[in-house]
Amino acid sequence: MTAIEVRELRRTYTSRTGWLRPRRVVTEAVRGIGFDVGRGELFGLLGPNGAGKTTTIKMLNTLLLPTSGTARVLGHDVAREPVAVRRRIGYVFGGDRGLYERLSALDNLRYFAELYAVEPREQKARIAELLELVGLLGRERERVEGYSRGMRQRLHIARGLLHKPDVLFLDEPSIGVDPVAARDLRRTVADLRADGTTVLLTTHYMAEADELCDRIAVIAGGTIRALGTPEELKSRVQERDILEIEVYGADEAALERLRGLPGVRGVAAEERGAAQSLTVQTDRGADLHGQVLAALDGIRVGRIGSREPTLEDAYVAIVEASGSAAASVPAEEVGA
Template sequence: MTAIEVRDLRRTYTSRSGWPRPRRVVTEAVRGVSFDVGRGELFGLLGPNGAGKTTTIKMLNTLLLPTSGTARVLGHDVAREPVPVRRRIGYVLGGDRGLYERLSALDNLRYFAELYGVDPREQRARIAELLDLVGLRGRERERVEGYSRGMRQRLHIARGLLHRPDVLFLDEPSIGVDPVAARDLRRTVADLRSDGTTVLLTTHYMAEADELCDRIAVIAGGTIRALGTPGELKSRLQERDVIDIEAFGADPTALERLRGLPGVRGVAAEERGAAQSVTVQTDRGADLHGQVLATLDGIRIGRVSTREPTLEDAYIAIVEGDAATSPATAADEVAA
């Protein structure tokens, strides 16, 4: 049975810029997105910054009206029937927003229980149940201002579950959280799925998505680029090897030279302090170590290793591969 149905969903923003002859700028944040999420499924929505993830979620939870297309949550149209949708969903944002820091966790939950219309006779038991679920039992009478980032995120999840939503939207819940707290959050999210809650998760952490999600949609430029299980997405790279290189001072020109090598299918670089992590995808069995290192001649190289592709590699290949054939921007200027 389907919990979320999305058909050709679009959202366009119009703004004005420039002086003295201002121009009207039309930005298509979401360009015809379609997907389904089953009841009890943990569904991931992945994409780079500005891809349309948060805009899509805000339309699904009735915070934004679609420009066109349709979306239904538990059978209710998000534009025409917002109140029934809101009664049956929860929304958890990443970061520090949405809590009252000078109140205790217990007082925060009591306050939001009243806002969500939780029966007063059930509030005490429900709050105790959620404190156990998110691992805050014994710390609930402390002010939130003294909580760590991970504790705040777990309190956010408890707040979003107070009214027993059938569908929970988690928008980057582990952003800025340390590895131990992130592990605890993943365990909490996995428990939600075990209890039958439908979860739509956005995250930039590929290992988190690989561990948790039943299926994943990759969105870029406002459109869905790929949809499938983590295994299905990784299988797109089954004919590739990955070379990981620790480099110091690899500039864009050097990376472009790498991309031009025969047998190289993708190159990505990530800054890690003074070093860079350069990932080179090659044809399976091509053995391009020598050519890759020769291309980086003059650049100080640290560790070099070869491995099997991961979900992160598949994600980069999907996003960058589409970027080569799709418009780079979603903004079109129209003379005012």
């Protein structure tokens, strides 16, 4: 049975620029996407910053109206039946907003239980159950202002589950969380799926998506570029080799030289302190070490290694193939 149905969903924004000659600029944030999420499924929505992930989630949980298209959550239309949708869903977002820091975790949950209309006779047992689920039992009487970021995120999840939602939206819940806390969050999310909760997760952490998600959709430039299980997405780059190169001071011109080499299928750079980590995807069996080093002539090179492709490599390949690692672009400009 389907928990979420999305058909040709679009969202555009209109803004005005200029003063003497103002223009109306129409930006398409989401461009006719479609997908289904089954009951009890943990579904990942991945994409670069501004790709349309959060806009999509906000339309699905009724915080934004679609410009066109349809979306249904548990059979209810998000535009025409927002109250019915809100009764059945929970929404947890990354960051520190949404909690009262000078209250204890227990008082926060009591307050939100009232807002969510949880029956008074059920509140005590429900709060205790959730505190145990997210690993905060024994710390619930401490003020939230003394909590670590990981503890706050776990409290966010408890808050979002107070009214026993059938569908839970997790929008980058582990952002800024240390590795130990992130591991605890992943365990909590996995427990939710095991209990039958449908979860739609957005994240920038590919290992997290690979570990948790039953299926993944990759969105870039406001459209769905790929959809499948983590293994199906990884199969797109199984015929590639991966070179990892530590460099210092590589500029965009050097990256373009690498991308122009025959046999190179993709190049990504990540800042790591004073160094950069270059990930170069090449055709399987192509020995391009010499050509790659020649393209980096004049740039200090550290360690060089090779490895098997991962979900992150598949994600990079999908986004680069889309021709847009950035998000929505102006679709139309109209004179005032």
